[in-house]
Amino acid sequence: MLRIPCPFCGDRDEAEFRCGGELPREIPQPGVDDDAWSDYLFNRDNPKGLVHERWCHSFGCNQWFNVVRDTVTHRIHAVYRPGEPRPALDGPCATAAKSGG
Amino acid sequence: MRGYSFASLLGRALRGHRGWPPAWRSADPGKAYDVVVVGAGGHGLATAYYLAKNHGITNVAVLEKGWLGGGNTGRNTQVTRSNYFWPQSAAFFERSLKLYEGLSRELNFNVMLSQRGILTLAHSHHEMEALRRWANAIRINGIDSEVLTPAEIGRLVPLINLDARFPVHGGFIQRRGGISRHDAVAWGYARAASALGVSIVQQCEVTDFNIDNRRVTGVSTTRGSIAADKVCICVAGHTSVLAAKAGFRVPVTSMALQAMVSEPLKPCLDTVVISPVIHMYVSQTDRGEIVVGGGADAYNSYAQRGGIPLLEENLAALIELFPAFSRLRLMRQWAGIVDITPDTTPIMGHTPVRNLYVSGGWGTGGYKAIPAGGETMAHTVANDAPHPLIAEFGLDRFESGALIDEGAASGVAH
Numbered sequence: 001m002l003r004i005p006c007p008f009c010g011d012r013d014e015a016e017f018r019c020g021g022e023l024p025r026e027i028p029q030p031g032v033d034d035d036a037w038s039d040y041l042f043n044r045d046n047p048k049g050l051v052h053e054r055w056c057h058s059f060g061c062n063q064w065f066n067v068v069r070d071t072v073t074h075r076i077h078a079v080y081r082p083g084e085p086r087p088a089l090d091g092p093c094a095t096a097a098k099s100g101g
Numbered sequence: 102m103r104g105y106s107f108a109s110l111l112g113r114a115l116r117g118h119r120g121w122p123p124a125w126r127s128a129d130p131g132k133a134y135d136v137v138v139v140g141a142g143g144h145g146l147a148t149a150y151y152l153a154k155n156h157g158i159t160n161v162a163v164l165e166k167g168w169l170g171g172g173n174t175g176r177n178t179q180v181t182r183s184n185y186f187w188p189q190s191a192a193f194f195e196r197s198l199k200l201y202e203g204l205s206r207e208l209n210f211n212v213m214l215s216q217r218g219i220l221t222l223a224h225s226h227h228e229m230e231a232l233r234r235w236a237n238a239i240r241i242n243g244i245d246s247e248v249l250t251p252a253e254i255g256r257l258v259p260l261i262n263l264d265a266r267f268p269v270h271g272g273f274i275q276r277r278g279g280i281s282r283h284d285a286v287a288w289g290y291a292r293a294a295s296a297l298g299v300s301i302v303q304q305c306e307v308t309d310f311n312i313d314n315r316r317v318t319g320v321s322t323t324r325g326s327i328a329a330d331k332v333c334i335c336v337a338g339h340t341s342v343l344a345a346k347a348g349f350r351v352p353v354t355s356m357a358l359q360a361m362v363s364e365p366l367k368p369c370l371d372t373v374v375i376s377p378v379i380h381m382y383v384s385q386t387d388r389g390e391i392v393v394g395g396g397a398d399a400y401n402s403y404a405q406r407g408g409i410p411l412l413e414e415n416l417a418a419l420i421e422l423f424p425a426f427s428r429l430r431l432m433r434q435w436a437g438i439v440d441i442t443p444d445t446t447p448i449m450g451h452t453p454v455r456n457l458y459v460s461g462g463w464g465t466g467g468y469k470a471i472p473a474g475g476e477t478m479a480h481t482v483a484n485d486a487p488h489p490l491i492a493e494f495g496l497d498r499f500e501s502g503a504l505i506d507e508g509a510a511s512g513v514a515h
Contacts, residue, residue, distance in 0.1 A: 001409045015410045019400035021354065038500040042352035042443050046341035048403045071355070071401045 002074060006057045007065050007081050020054035020064065022046070048072060052086065104209050124210075124288055125169075125295035130302045133328035134162045136482060137320055138335055139307050139343065141165030142174040143283070143468065144460050145335035146290035147475020148482070149299045155476070156483035159298035162329075164322060166306035170287030173337045176405075176437035177468040178360050178382065178394045180373055182219045182278030184239050184246055186509045190446065191242035193473055193490045200472030201281060210289030212281045213387060219278030219373040220254065222422075224267035228378060235509065236273035248273045258372055265421045267379055280373060280384055286471055310347045316455035317347070333458040333482050338403065338438025340448070340461035349453045351461070352499050353440045356397040358465050359407025359415075361434035363426070365389030374422070381418035391429060393419050397439055397465060407436040439465050443499075445510035449478060450487045450495040458482050459496070466510050 002014035022044055028036045045051075051071050056064045068078040068087060078087045113121060136152055138145045141163045152158045165171075181201050183194040205211050223229040232248075239246035249272050251263050263269045291301055302324070309321040310332065319328040334343050338355045366389045375382040380395045395415035398408045412434065420427045441464045442448060448462035460478045463470060477488035487495060498504055 013410075014408065022401065034500045039350065042499040043350035044341065044352065044354055045345075045350065046353055046355055046401060048339070048342050048355075051401055053401065069400075071403045074402065074404055 002076070004055065004067070004076065005079050006060060006063075007079050008061045008063050009057060012057065012060055016057060016059040018056045018058045020056055023052045023054060023066065050077065125291040125301060128162070128300035128302050130162065130164070130305055130322065130324050130327055131300065133319075134300070135160040135329070136331045136333065137161075137327060137329035138163045138333045139320070140172070140335040140337070141169045141287075141291070141301055141303065142172045142335065142337060143170070143287055143290065143471035144337075144463070144474045144478070145333075146170075146287060146294055146301075147471050148333055148335060148460065148478040149301075149475075150290045150294040150297070151476045151479035152483060153294060153297035153299055155479055158483060161294075161298075162300040162302055162327065163294070164305045164307055164320070164327075165301070165303045166323075168303050169291055169301060170284055173437040173439065173463075173467060174283055174287045174471075176360070176435055177283055178384065178392050179280040179283050179386070179468065180219065180278070180382070180384070181214065181281050181469045182275055182373075183244055183469070184219065184221070184235075184273075184275040184278060184509060185242075185507060186235055186238050187505050187507055188242055189493050189505050190507045190510065191239065191244060193477070193494075194469060195242070195244050196476075196490060197470050197473030198277060200476065201469075202277075204281075204286070204289070204472060208289035208293045210285060210292060212285045212289055214279065214281040215387070216277050216279040217371050217373065217384075218257075218274050218276045219375065220249070220258065220272050220274045222254070222272040222374065222376040223270045224265075224376065224378050225270060229270045232271070232273055239275070244275070245277055246273055246275050258370065258374060260369060260423050260425050261374070262422055262424050267421075269422075274372075278373065280386070282387075283468060286468075290471075290475070307343065308346075310454070310457065312347065312454055312457075315453070317457040331456045331458070331482055333460065333478060334452075335460045335478070337461065337463060337467060338440050340440045340459065344452070344459070347452065347454050347457055351448060351459070351496070352443050353448070353462055355401055355403055355438050355440055356399070357402040357404055357407050357436040358394070358397040358439045359412060359434060359436040360392065360394040361412070361415075361431050362386070362393075363391040363429040363431055366391065366429070369425075370423075376418065376422065379418040379421070381415055381422065383419055383423065390432070391426060397441070398436075403438055405436050405438055407434065439463070439467075441465070444504040444506045446505040446507050447474070447491075447494055448496055449474070449491040450481055452496065456485075464510055
């Protein structure tokens with residue numbers, strides 16, 4: 001059971017959220033080859049460890065935000081709003097907001 | 102390999118069952134092999150077996166970081182079926198079911214295939230329409246499938262509650278579908294491969310690939326470096342992790358798919374029942390346990406444990422359809438890490454690295470594919486060219502756009 005700290009509403013149960021998957025890489029410029037498009041559209045880092053991903057508080061404020069989560073422990077290391085800079089990844093808990101999960 | 106037979110069983114029984122030899126040989130890693138298969142699950146072991154049996158390549162090692170069959174092969178719900186929609190999937194999974202039908206004899210190991218029928222339910226008029234189309238597509242693909250009315254379902258599965266919160270409007274059944282014993286499939290392939298000379302090495306984790314000029318030359322492991330002409334990755338949920346070590350990315354998201362079993366009961370459910378919409382499938386094992394599964398937790402995970410919200414949803418669906426199960430005690434709940442692709446079709450064949458092959462992206466349905474997956478991957482590795490049945494399952498489909506969007510792959514909606 002995850003407790004997800006929505007940066008707009010505070011701690012809520014995971015059942016209120018929808019995971020939008022890992023943050024995509026930068027969108028390719030027009031004119032790049034099929035390989036680059038295919039990589040952008042389909043390939044994922046799918047890391048074992050810390051992942052940067054998007055969640056939506058669909059049964060709350062319905063806003064999207066970013067989460068840094070460990071895919072092995074499910075511990076949430078940081079949440080941040082769209083447009084805010086990515087927090088540094090190093091260290092066991094580069095915490096912008098802590099989670100009990 | 103001494104064959105198992107009635108005579109050998111009787112002979113050993115008379116001698117108090119002493120002196121049975123181990124079913125397969127647990128080997129130490131050697132210095133070099135023709136082929137190294139990464140992962141001693143069903144797919145890895147089957148690939149090794151067919152390499153030895155069909156292609157005469159016996160200098161093969163299967164490397165396993167944990168223990169044989171301890172990953173998804175030992176964590177699935179044992180469902181065997183071929184009720185797929187698209188012709189490419191149907192041909193492949195039907196081949197797999199055909200191989201399952203002869204597998205106990207082929208491996209001289211009882212895999213306990215029970216073709217008890219697999220029933221897929223619809224809970225609305227519109228879902229029934231879609232299901233009828235699916236059932237007809239299966240028939241056009243030359244595979245058995247039969248639409249049933251609610252009354253027929255009631256006669257087939259007397260315990261079911263047809264007037265549930267989402268009433269049963271009908272369904273279809275593949276009577277040749279069913280379940281088999283997953284540990285037996287792993288051990289049967291291991292035993293048969295071992296007898297043909299394949300080395301099965303446990304507690305040997307691949308930590309890196311040795312790549313020279315975009316061609317694989319071997320692997321680094323926790324038990325030393327091993328040279329190999331060819332390497333085949335069969336690691337289910339860890340496909341992305343190993344691909345990253347070899348320097349490429351794959352279109353895979355790893356998620357936790359959970360399942361659970363109850364205490365054993367007297368026989369009461371002799372069909373596999375699936376409801377795609379309310380996210381539940383259930384069957385009863387030969388030991389009497391009720392096995393229940395559902396959808397995957399909808400976020401990336403390597404945790405091998407499922408989340409509570411989905412567990413609750415899953416059990417609510419079960420109890421609504423089978424009120425008699427409401428007083429059952431669950432014995433165990435667990436999860437396997439499934440590797441889900443964007444079109445839910447597996448990824449099989451070449452990788453960007455020469456002589457490195459991948460069999461992955463099995464998502465929530467890899468168990469039923471083990472025999473055909475092994476057979477076609479062995480062909481692909483031996484000939485350095487995809488087997489015709491998996492020619493369209495390659496990584497290149499994500500560049501060409503020829504995806505095979507197989508909604509039936511999971512059996513439940515995603």
